[in-house]
Amino acid sequence: MQEALIQRLRSAVGHEHVTARPDDLRNYAYDGSIDRAAPEAVVFPADAAQVAAVVRACEELRCPYVARGAGTGLSGGAIAEFGGVLISTARMRRILDIDAANRTALVEPGVVNAHISAAVATLGLRFVPDPSSQSACTIGGNVAENAGGLHCLAYGVTSNHVLGCEIVTPQGEIVWLGGRENETAGYDLLGVFIGSEGTLGIATKIAVKLTPQPETTRTLLAVFDSVDDASKAVSDIIAAGIIPAALEMMDRLSTQAIEAYVHAGFPTDAGAILIADVDGLQESVGETAAAIGDVCRRDGAREVRLAKDEAERERIWRGRKSAFGAMGRFSPSYYVQDGVIPRTKLPEVLAEVEAIGRRYGLLIANVFHAGDGNIHPLIAFDEKVPAQVDAAIAAGADILRACVARGGSISGEHGIGIEKRDCMNVQYAPSDLALMAKLKAVFNPGGLCNPAKMFPTSRRCGESARTLQRADLPEGIAPAAGPAF
Amino acid sequence: MLNLPFAADLRKHTGSRPRVRPDECARYSVGGCTPKLVFSPHNAREAARIVSALRQEGAAVIIRGAGTAQWRPPPPVSIDAVLDMTRCDGIVEYAPADLTVTVGAGTKFSDLQSALRAQGQFFPCDPSHAAEGTIGGILSGRRDGALRQRFGALRDNVLGMHVSLSDGSTAFSGARVVKSVAGYDIPKLFVGARGTLGAIADVTLKVAPLPQAEAGLVATFERLEPACQAALDVASSPLFPSATTLHDARSAHRVRSLGGGLHDGHAWMLVLRLGGTRGAIARQADGITRICKAASAAAASGVRIEMVAQAQVQHAWADIAELACGAAYSPATVAGMKVISQPSHVAAVMARALSLGPDTECTAHPAVGLTFVHVRADAHVSTAAPSGLRAFANACEAHGWSVEFLFAPPQIGEHLLPALPLRAPIALMRKLKAAFDPSGTFDPGRFLGGI
Ligand SMILES: Cc1cc2nc3c(=O)[nH]c(=O)nc-3n(C[C@H](O)[C@H](O)[C@H](O)COP(=O)(O)OP(=O)(O)OC[C@H]3O[C@@H](n4cnc5c(N)ncnc54)[C@H](O)[C@@H]3O)c2cc1C
Helix, strand or coil: CCHHHHHHHHHHHCHHHEECCHHHHHCCCCCCCCCCCCCCEEECCCCHHHHHHHHHHHHHCCCCEEEECCCCCCCCCCCCCCCCEEEECCCCCCEEEEECCCCEEEECCCCEHHHHHHHHHHHCEECCCCCCCCCCCEHHHHHHHCCCCCCHHHHCCHHHCEEEEEEECCCCCEEEEECCCCCCCCCCHHHHHCCCCCCCCEEEEEEEECEECCCEEEEEEEEECCHHHHHHHHHHHHHCCCCCCEEEEEEHHHHHHHHHHHCCCCCCCCCEEEEEEEEECHHHHHHHHHHHHHHHHHCCCCEEEECCCHHHHHHHHHHHHCHHHHHHHHCCEEEECCCECCHHHHHHHHHHHHHHHHHHCCCEEEEEEHHHCECCEEEEECCCCHHHHHHHHHHHHHHHHHHHHCCCECCCCCCCCCCCHHHHHHHCCHHHHHHHHHHHHHHCCCCCECCCCCCCCCCCCCCCCCCCCHHHCCCCCCCCCCCCC | CCCHHHHHHHHHHHCCCCECCHHHHHCCCECCECCCEEECCCCHHHHHHHHHHHHHCCCCEEEECCCCCCCCCCCCCCCCEEEEHHHCCCEEEEEHHHCEEEEECCCEHHHHHHHHHCCCEECCCCCCCCCCCEHHHHHHCCCCCCCHHHHCCHHHHEEEEEEECCCCCEEEEECCCCCCCCCCCCHHHHCCCCCCCCEEEEEEEECEECCCEEEEEEEEECCHHHHHHHHHHHHCCCCCCCEEEEEEHHHHHCCHHHCCCCCCCCCEEEEEEEEECHHHHHHHHHHHHHHHHHHHHHCCCCEEEEEECHHHHHHHHHHHHCCCCCCCCCCCCEEEEEEECCHHHHHHHHHHHHCCCCCEEEEEECCCCEEEEEEECCCCCHHHCHHHHHHHHHHHHHCCCEEEEEECCHHHHCCCCCCCCCCCCHHHHHHHHHHHCCCCCECCCCCHHHC
């Protein structure tokens, strides 16, 4: 990296808040996905002005830069694919203001998701989006990925709960998109910034909407002999006009992995398990939970259990939330997919997922947001065996194709990043992608802000070597790196 | 500016026959301005072909649904062509069990609701001009109603859309399923863009099951502040009503099915729409009653509370939805504005609006911080001179509230350029417009900041 750039970074954020030590850099070569690449420097700005100074330095010296929250992303969004500068929000983790009367809070991007709800709990409020990673992931990362969560079935995803963002644009300007009101005049730029995977600028403040806590929540566990029966129950619950707060499914492989890991009390011989949360006023929750139980029994549930107390509720949800971790114990590596299908197509797609696993000789467990039709096949493989890595990636791509063939989407909440960019043209036509490219150029004309993410390269969907080299970048972006630092 | 001899040729280029007869074109006028040509495309591709041909001639094109928003100021200076979207209509695909529906943008909102209701579902929005308005127009104008309190705003319930652009291309973005983060969420840009970026040809919406039961609660207050306070307290409680509207005496008077007026010196009416299981409704009513009483007791002023049955509240809502700058007011004599503020500022917004003069009328959606202000704007009423409205808008801006003029008589409207909120990232908005519609074909000059 050019010495001149390092100097600029140091004067922007302070000497001690820049690192270029190889040992440090290695820690930032990862996120939760498969792809790896280390940055050449990591900076830790303290506020928007410092972020803007860093961005201006990178833009002027034509060096790529990438924002990073907690690095829990599952699509390679925070990977510094071309080296360059990683801008960490780790020092921007203050909750700046809580306005209970208007049900909003203003927070910095490095605030951990779960900390927001914790900070407003005594006011009877919460921040609804609750990704399973909520005890680690940051609100900045949630905004960038438009993260979902267990309770987005009834309450919506991140974009439904963010009112405004202060951002640093790739021109190094600090602007607000949206605000603290429920609406803003003009184009909804906030709407496209959310879910833009760090390619349109860097969020430096986020105004979130807070929601009253429900009075009561009941949790229901239904045990089925087959995935088909459980899937049918999902469709029938929705068709009965019931939208539970959460509706999650796990197949046998995942319940077995979870039981071995956390003992959540799931029967390990079941074909599939459904977990439903029903929340609201005491007067209606019991009735709705009973109605869900009836649908499940009608669809062949062999057992329907209503959590009798908070402890049991927690145990069930802890089991669900530890599913990915459990897979990590069960297999040397696992690869999470994130396709969406119309929920009525669950049985046929899950059957196809199983067939794909057989075809590649890989075990695939399913644990997912059934109510939304957002499937998360967990493909077990061994990262140290190159052939298995290739097979896992190819199997993942086949699953995504199966989703698109049913009118679905290649990502429900984890984003495209590096991981699925070459599958974008499975879902979108060239003219669709051209409009997205136009939008990107409005914010990020030089392309240095999280370069090359989200858009297809010359590779094919499912091809293995997915990261690019600097030489692969379009001309003009980050030409010859300066003297190695 | 378009030359008409060429217009005849357009048919060859686009395969679509425009209307050219002045009497026919007059039926598609916008803000009193009659187009020279009217095209009625049947799908996204045809719309894109037409627009691209028009763009090459340097034409100014206005996209039109049912024309219910045509009096938005300022009126167009001249219109070459109207793109009438009402032929892009009908349900393309409806999967009740997936809670999604795909419809042509020209579909009437009321037709869509009937089709959904037949399956026990609805599109959870209560826009103004619900009878004639088209889906495309309602989305483009961001005509949210008070139901957004419980069900989310329009932007939250749009999943994907096909758009036709001025370069002749069509593009799909978003998805046909209830959840997707693949690529930029471009549909959000078209919601509220008022047809300045491109034409929405079809759209996939997230629908909701009809509530098991509904009811209403009407609370009339002596004073404004406790009414607003009660609305805020309810919105912060776990009672989750579907919608809250607040009316001054004139606005209340227009809700005929709720008695059409206030008694005992009460000047403010708060209407809460409740939904869910019967048990939940009883509990909501009980909780809201307590909150209303506590708020008025704290202000040492009176309140009266009345429950309203399901049929009556649904009936009343047809009136209430039209009080948000809707069909309740005639743009020939009234100017309508939407003021966006924090919910806790609604009382102040209403008080300031009513000080505009005795002919002012307000309806608010206090839980979400929107206030709709209507002012008599006959030539004779001096308070409604453009300078008065402009001064009001400026005063609002100074408080951090933003004002959108939604309709006005043309002689006033021509002086009402959209106010530019201080913090709006107008440079980015201009770049966006330039990227999506580089020749400025779509409705030039009437959007925020003169875009
Ligand atoms: C065990 C596990 C469970 C998970 N469960 C869920 C789940 O249920 N639902 C779900 O949606 N996701 C889930 N995820 C994925 C992940 O946690 C989310 O995508 C999360 O939003 C990422 O946040 P982060 O802070 O880790 O972001 P990072 O991984 O650090 O970054 C993600 C992206 O955000 C960008 N970014 C970060 N900060 C900013 C900023 N301030 N401005 C602009 N861009 C920024 C980065 O450039 C990158 O593109 C899970 C991940 C794991 C490991």
